[in-house]
């Protein structure tokens with residue numbers, strides 16, 4: 001599977017901390033390898049690094065990265081998620097599987113340049129909802145959910161359980 005990167009734009013540390021945290025955590029859980037966030041937010045970086053530290057994997061976060069710089073240095077397919085985009089089911093088969101992808105997820109107003117630069121503007125339904133749900137559904141459709149129960153070699157492993165909580169301490 002190709003590498004998946006997420007570019008979160010429009011992040012306002014004072015208002016969006018929780019949503020952007022969930023964008024990053026959902027991305028990690030669903031198979032992305034990294035997230036960039038356009039506004040510098042050291043606190044957000046610490047939260048995500050703490051999860052990686054405990055639950056494992058190689059997921060990285062970098063904040064203070066302009067989307068223009070992220071796409072300039074990226075040799076892959078740029079996907080922008082927007083309710084105005086083309087249908088998910090029709091777009092997915094057109095994305096080359098041998099290329100890395102960078103997925104841009106917005107907050108409120110997304111600049112017109114993003115729509116122009118994206119190789120694909122893709123909608124997850126034509127109703128407004130959320131960058132978290134749009135990303136999660138897109139990633140599930142793109143990866144088939146391959147990473148949902150993958151072993152990440154973390155200090156802690158949560159074992160699926162009919163009831164209650166089973167957490168293995170691997171330290």
Ligand code: SAM
Nearest residue numbers: 081082083105106107123124127129130131134
């Ligand atoms: N007008 C925005 C749009 O273009 O989708 C909705 C803003 S919404 C608060 C923030 C982000 O959620 C958007 O930038 C987009 O990434 C994502 N989003 C919301 N609804 C979506 C949908 N139906 N399909 C794909 N992405 C969506």
